Amino acid sequence: MPDTTFDLGTTPLRELNAALHKASAESNARRWRVLNPNGRHAVAVGIHAPLTVEIEGNVGYYCAGMNAEASIIVHGNAGQGVAENMMSGFVHVKGDASQSAGATAHGGMLLIDGNASARCGISMKGVDIVVKGSVGHMSAFMGQSGALIVFGDAGEALGDSLYEAKLFVRGTVKSLGADCIAKEMRDEHKALLHDKLTAAGLAGSVDISEFKRYGSARNLYNFHVDNVDAY
Amino acid sequence: MTAHSNVPRTPPRFSATFDPATLAEIRRAAATGIYDIRGAGTKRKLPHFDDLLFLGASMSRYPLEGYREKCSTEVVLGTRFAKKPIHLKTPVTIAGMSFGALSAQAKEALGRGATLVGTSTTTGDGGMTAEERAQSQTLVYQYLPSRYGMNPVDLRKADAIEIVIGQGAKPGGGGMLLGQKISDRVANMRNLPKGIDQRSACRHPDWTGPDDLEIKIEELREITDWEKPIYVKVGASRPYYDVALAVKSGADVVVLDGMQGGTAATQDVFIEQVGLPILAAIRPAVKALQDLGMHRKVQLIVSGGIRSGADMAKALALGADAVAIGTAALVALGDNDPQWEEEYQKLGTTAGAYDDWHEGLDPAGITTQDPVLAARLDPVKAGRRLANFLSVMTLEAQTIARACGKSHLHNLEPEDLVSLTIEAAAMAGVPLAGTGWVPGQTGGY
Amino acid sequence: MCGIVGLFLKDQKLEGELGAMLASMLCTxxxxxxxxxxxxxxxxxxxxQVKLSLRAxxxxxxxxxxxGLSVPADGVPALSIRGTHAVIEVPAAREAQVRAFLAARHPEVAVVGSGTRMEIFKEVGLPSAVAEAFALPSMRGTHGIGHTRMATESAVTTAGAHPFSTGTDQCLVHNGSLSNHNGLRRSLAYQxxxxxxxxxxxxxxxxxxxRMKQGASLGDALEAGLKDLDGFFTFVVGTESGFGVLRDPIACKPAVxxxxxxxxxxxxxxxxxxGLPGIDTARVFEPEPATVYFWERAQ
Incomplete structure (x- = not known):
C-alpha cells in the first residue's frame, strides 16, 4: 500500500513535485503513487531521497529528470528524456520510451521493458541503461561512461563519437557511428554484463554470450587531419 | 652602373587581399591541416559603441548634480515567474566562463570581485566549483548542451539557471577544449578521460527548438520548485526572432551575446565570420520584447565587447536591462598583463595579443590548469581589482546618466544617443549626429 | 516550431466525432x-463538385x-460560413473560372484550399479559440490534421498559419525549421x-x-523532399483518401x-x-526518420 497517493487529475503537478522534494530518507511517506499522469511532462523530477514512486500511466517529457536515490516506476510509456541527467537510483519504464532516454545521466539504472527510440543514452555520463526491446538511431551518441545494454536491435549510427561508455547489443546493429567499433567480448566484459543485469533484476533472463560489445576506437580522441571525414 | 641604380624602382607592395596575415594563415593551414583554434573574441574592427555619443543636458534638459542627486543603478532580474528574483546593485554581471577554460583561482576571483560590488557571476561548461560557489553571493548556473558537471545538487545551490543555446563567438557551434587542458580535476568533473580533446555538442541532447524548450524550462522550474529565474542565452544572429521565441518558451531573462564575446577555444573562422556585432543586435531584441509587451518584464542582458561604463550606458540606453562582461573581467584580473611580457614573448606573442587560451600556458595563471601557473593568481587581490573595475564602470555610467538628467540608469533612452557613422546609425537605430536621419529605418528586421 | 495532430478513422462509426476528437487533440x-x-x-x-475554402x-x-458567383445553369453555389471562413461548392469544371474571378474581382478573399472533400480553416489565436470560432467539434469527417504554431522567422498572421494547401484535396502541416527554404522558394517561383x-x-x-505537378505521386514527392529539403521537419500530409507522415533523417522534432x-x-x-478511445491498448510508436508513412482509406 502506498503511503501517499497523488491524483494528477485533480492535484497540480507543482504540488506533487514540491511534496516529493520535501520528503527525505527520514520521512514517513516513502511509497508514493501517482494517478492519471496523462502524458504530463516533468512528473516526479528532481527527487533526492530514497522514495519509491509508482506512476500509473503514460508520462510526457523528462519524467524522473535529475533523479537521485529514488526508485521510479512508470506503468506505461515515457516521453522524451526520461531520467535525463539521473544521478542515482532506479527508473523502470514498463512500456516504451521516446527519444533521448537517460540523456546525460550520471548514475543509477534506467530499465526500459519496451523499445527506446532515437538517441537513447545520448551523452551518458555513468548511467547504466538496459533496454529489453530495441533502440533507435544515434543511441549513445558521445557517450562518456556507463553501459548501454540492448536485448533487441540498435538503429543507425550506434555510438557515434563515443568516449568510454560500454555498449552491449544482442541483436543487429544497423550501422556504427564514427569512431565506434565492435570489440572482443572477454570474460571481464561478460562479468560486467552479468553484474549490470543482476542489478537490473534480470540475471538469467538472457544468454550473455549472445551479446556483442561495442566501444570507442579512440581515433578521434585527439584531432588528426587524416580523420576529417569523420567530423 | 650608377646610371642604372638611379632608375626609380617599384617598391615591394603587399596585396590588400593577400595581406601578410592572410599569407601566414594559408601557410599555417598548409603545414598543419587544421583550422586555427584560439581563445578571446573577434579581433577585426567592428561597428561598436564607440560610434555612439550621448546628448548631455544643457538648456532643454536639466542635468543631475554629481554625487548629491541620486542616480540609481540597481536592477531586478527574473520578475516574470521566479519566486526569488535576482537583485543586483549594479547592472553589470560576469558572463559565463568555465572552470576548465579558467583556473579555479580565476573562477574564485570572479566570484569575489562580483560579490564585493553586489552583482552576479556565472558558471560555464564544466560545472560549478566549490570555490566559486563559496565566494559568489549570487551565482548563475549554466545549463549547456554538453551538461558537463551538471548535477541537481549544484542546480539547487544556484541563484539562477542560464540555459545556453549559443554564444556570440559561435552562434550555432559547439565547443572544443583541447587535451592539454583536461587535467585530472577537469576530467573528473566532466566524466572524460584525461588528456583527450573534449568536444561540446552544439545542440542540447534532449530538446531541439522553442516548442520543446518550453517543456525543458518547465522541468527545470519543477525541479527547483519555481524559485529560480531561468535565463536563456543566445548568440546574436537573428535576435528579433530568437528573443521572441525565448519569451514564448517561458524565459525570465534573455541573455544576448554579440560576436565580440570571448571564447575559450573556437575556430578563428567562427569567431570572425559568424554572428552580429552587439551594436546591431540590441534594437531588434528590444523590438521583439516591445512587440510582445514584455520589455522590462522579461529582462535583457547584453554582452560582447563591453569595456567601460560608457559601453554599459549605451547598451542600457538602447533598451538592455543589464550587461555582462567576460574579456574585460579577465583583463581586470590580470590577463594579458605587461608584467608577463617576457613570458609572452617566449610563447611567440606579446602582452595584449595573447589568445592561445586553449593551450593552457597562460603566464597570468588565468586560462590554464597548470598548478604552478595558476598559483600566480591571488584570488583575493585579483577579486579586488575586478571589484574596482566594476565600480568604475558603474560610476562612469552614472556620470553619463546624470548628465542626461536621469535618476536611474534605466531611464536612458535611444533618443539620448546620436551616431558618428552611418553604419552605427543604421545598426543602433539612432540618428546620425547633427541630423534626424536614421538610415534604413523602414521597419522590419 | 509547433504542435501537430492528425486523425485518420478506420471505423465509420466514429466519423461524427472526428471534429470533437481533433479539437481536443489540437487544444492539448x-x-x-x-x-x-x-x-x-x-x-x-x-x-x-469542388469545395473552395475561403478566408476574408x-x-x-x-x-x-x-x-455573385451564381450562373443560370447551376444557381447560387452552396455556401457554409464558419467564422472568418466560408466553404463554397462549385462544379469542378468551373473551379479555374471561379478562382480567376475571385482573384480579379475579390482580392479581399483568399482561397486557402480546394478539394472534393477537404476544408481548411486557420486563424491567429490560441487553439481553443480557433477551434471554437470555426465550430470544429461539430464537424464530421473521415480524417483531419491540425496544427498549432509558434512562429519562428515569419510573421504571426493568418496566412502564415498551417495547414498549407499543396494541391487539390492536399495539405501539409510542419513542425521544425527548414534551412534552405529561401533558395528553394526562388527556384520554385522561377518554375x-x-x-x-x-x-x-x-x-x-x-x-x-x-513535384506532384511533375507527375510524382505523393509518396515519391515526399521521398524527393528528403533530398531537397534541408533542416528539421516532421510533416503530416492530408490527401483525399488518407494521410502521410515524414520526419527528416535527424528526427529531433517529436512524433508519436x-x-x-x-x-x-x-x-x-x-x-x-x-482522449482517444481505446488509447490504453493502442499500438503506440514513433515514426522512423527518413521514412514515408501512409495510411489510405479503402475506396
Missing part, C-alpha cells in the same frame, strides 16, 4: 503553438459573394509557383505540389503515433492522444 498542443492554429477536415463530398475579414458578406508568405512550411507545401482497429492518430506529444 497549445503550449507548443500559442500564436495561431488551423486544421483541415475531410468531410462529405459530391462527385463533380470578420463579418464579410459571403452570401453576396456567393450570389511558376506562387507563395503568399515568407513561411518555410509554405515552401515545403509548394515543393510537394510542384497510435493505431487501433478504429483509427490511426498522430501527435507531437503523447498527451495529444490521451
Amino acid at each position: 498542443m497549445t503550449g507548443r503553438g500559442p500564436d495561431s492554429a488551423g486544421f483541415a477536415v475531410y468531410g462529405a463530398g459530391a462527385p463533380g 475579414a470578420k463579418g464579410y458578406d459571403f452570401p453576396a459573394l456567393a450570389q 511558376g509557383m506562387t507563395f503568399e508568405t515568407e513561411n518555410d512550411s509554405e515552401v515545403a507545401a509548394g515543393y510537394l505540389t510542384w 503515433m497510435a493505431e487501433t482497429d478504429q483509427y490511426v492518430a498522430f501527435g507531437s506529444e503523447y498527451r495529444a492522444l490521451i
Whole structure:
C-alpha cells in the first residue's frame, strides 16, 4: 500500500513535485503513487531521497529528470528524456520510451521493458541503461561512461563519437557511428554484463554470450587531419 | 652602373587581399591541416559603441548634480515567474566562463570581485566549483548542451539557471577544449578521460527548438520548485526572432551575446565570420520584447565587447536591462598583463595579443590548469581589482546618466544617443549626429 | 516550431466525432503553438463538385459573394460560413473560372484550399479559440490534421498559419525549421509557383505540389523532399483518401503515433492522444526518420 497517493487529475503537478522534494530518507511517506499522469511532462523530477514512486500511466517529457536515490516506476510509456541527467537510483519504464532516454545521466539504472527510440543514452555520463526491446538511431551518441545494454536491435549510427561508455547489443546493429567499433567480448566484459543485469533484476533472463560489445576506437580522441571525414 | 641604380624602382607592395596575415594563415593551414583554434573574441574592427555619443543636458534638459542627486543603478532580474528574483546593485554581471577554460583561482576571483560590488557571476561548461560557489553571493548556473558537471545538487545551490543555446563567438557551434587542458580535476568533473580533446555538442541532447524548450524550462522550474529565474542565452544572429521565441518558451531573462564575446577555444573562422556585432543586435531584441509587451518584464542582458561604463550606458540606453562582461573581467584580473611580457614573448606573442587560451600556458595563471601557473593568481587581490573595475564602470555610467538628467540608469533612452557613422546609425537605430536621419529605418528586421 | 495532430478513422462509426476528437487533440498542443492554429477536415463530398475554402475579414458578406458567383445553369453555389471562413461548392469544371474571378474581382478573399472533400480553416489565436470560432467539434469527417504554431522567422498572421494547401484535396502541416527554404522558394517561383508568405512550411507545401505537378505521386514527392529539403521537419500530409507522415533523417522534432482497429492518430506529444478511445491498448510508436508513412482509406 502506498503511503501517499497523488491524483494528477485533480492535484497540480507543482504540488506533487514540491511534496516529493520535501520528503527525505527520514520521512514517513516513502511509497508514493501517482494517478492519471496523462502524458504530463516533468512528473516526479528532481527527487533526492530514497522514495519509491509508482506512476500509473503514460508520462510526457523528462519524467524522473535529475533523479537521485529514488526508485521510479512508470506503468506505461515515457516521453522524451526520461531520467535525463539521473544521478542515482532506479527508473523502470514498463512500456516504451521516446527519444533521448537517460540523456546525460550520471548514475543509477534506467530499465526500459519496451523499445527506446532515437538517441537513447545520448551523452551518458555513468548511467547504466538496459533496454529489453530495441533502440533507435544515434543511441549513445558521445557517450562518456556507463553501459548501454540492448536485448533487441540498435538503429543507425550506434555510438557515434563515443568516449568510454560500454555498449552491449544482442541483436543487429544497423550501422556504427564514427569512431565506434565492435570489440572482443572477454570474460571481464561478460562479468560486467552479468553484474549490470543482476542489478537490473534480470540475471538469467538472457544468454550473455549472445551479446556483442561495442566501444570507442579512440581515433578521434585527439584531432588528426587524416580523420576529417569523420567530423 | 650608377646610371642604372638611379632608375626609380617599384617598391615591394603587399596585396590588400593577400595581406601578410592572410599569407601566414594559408601557410599555417598548409603545414598543419587544421583550422586555427584560439581563445578571446573577434579581433577585426567592428561597428561598436564607440560610434555612439550621448546628448548631455544643457538648456532643454536639466542635468543631475554629481554625487548629491541620486542616480540609481540597481536592477531586478527574473520578475516574470521566479519566486526569488535576482537583485543586483549594479547592472553589470560576469558572463559565463568555465572552470576548465579558467583556473579555479580565476573562477574564485570572479566570484569575489562580483560579490564585493553586489552583482552576479556565472558558471560555464564544466560545472560549478566549490570555490566559486563559496565566494559568489549570487551565482548563475549554466545549463549547456554538453551538461558537463551538471548535477541537481549544484542546480539547487544556484541563484539562477542560464540555459545556453549559443554564444556570440559561435552562434550555432559547439565547443572544443583541447587535451592539454583536461587535467585530472577537469576530467573528473566532466566524466572524460584525461588528456583527450573534449568536444561540446552544439545542440542540447534532449530538446531541439522553442516548442520543446518550453517543456525543458518547465522541468527545470519543477525541479527547483519555481524559485529560480531561468535565463536563456543566445548568440546574436537573428535576435528579433530568437528573443521572441525565448519569451514564448517561458524565459525570465534573455541573455544576448554579440560576436565580440570571448571564447575559450573556437575556430578563428567562427569567431570572425559568424554572428552580429552587439551594436546591431540590441534594437531588434528590444523590438521583439516591445512587440510582445514584455520589455522590462522579461529582462535583457547584453554582452560582447563591453569595456567601460560608457559601453554599459549605451547598451542600457538602447533598451538592455543589464550587461555582462567576460574579456574585460579577465583583463581586470590580470590577463594579458605587461608584467608577463617576457613570458609572452617566449610563447611567440606579446602582452595584449595573447589568445592561445586553449593551450593552457597562460603566464597570468588565468586560462590554464597548470598548478604552478595558476598559483600566480591571488584570488583575493585579483577579486579586488575586478571589484574596482566594476565600480568604475558603474560610476562612469552614472556620470553619463546624470548628465542626461536621469535618476536611474534605466531611464536612458535611444533618443539620448546620436551616431558618428552611418553604419552605427543604421545598426543602433539612432540618428546620425547633427541630423534626424536614421538610415534604413523602414521597419522590419 | 509547433504542435501537430492528425486523425485518420478506420471505423465509420466514429466519423461524427472526428471534429470533437481533433479539437481536443489540437487544444492539448497549445503550449507548443500559442500564436495561431488551423486544421483541415475531410468531410462529405459530391462527385463533380469542388469545395473552395475561403478566408476574408470578420463579418464579410459571403452570401453576396456567393450570389455573385451564381450562373443560370447551376444557381447560387452552396455556401457554409464558419467564422472568418466560408466553404463554397462549385462544379469542378468551373473551379479555374471561379478562382480567376475571385482573384480579379475579390482580392479581399483568399482561397486557402480546394478539394472534393477537404476544408481548411486557420486563424491567429490560441487553439481553443480557433477551434471554437470555426465550430470544429461539430464537424464530421473521415480524417483531419491540425496544427498549432509558434512562429519562428515569419510573421504571426493568418496566412502564415498551417495547414498549407499543396494541391487539390492536399495539405501539409510542419513542425521544425527548414534551412534552405529561401533558395528553394526562388527556384520554385522561377518554375511558376506562387507563395503568399515568407513561411518555410509554405515552401515545403509548394515543393510537394510542384513535384506532384511533375507527375510524382505523393509518396515519391515526399521521398524527393528528403533530398531537397534541408533542416528539421516532421510533416503530416492530408490527401483525399488518407494521410502521410515524414520526419527528416535527424528526427529531433517529436512524433508519436497510435493505431487501433478504429483509427490511426498522430501527435507531437503523447498527451495529444490521451482522449482517444481505446488509447490504453493502442499500438503506440514513433515514426522512423527518413521514412514515408501512409495510411489510405479503402475506396
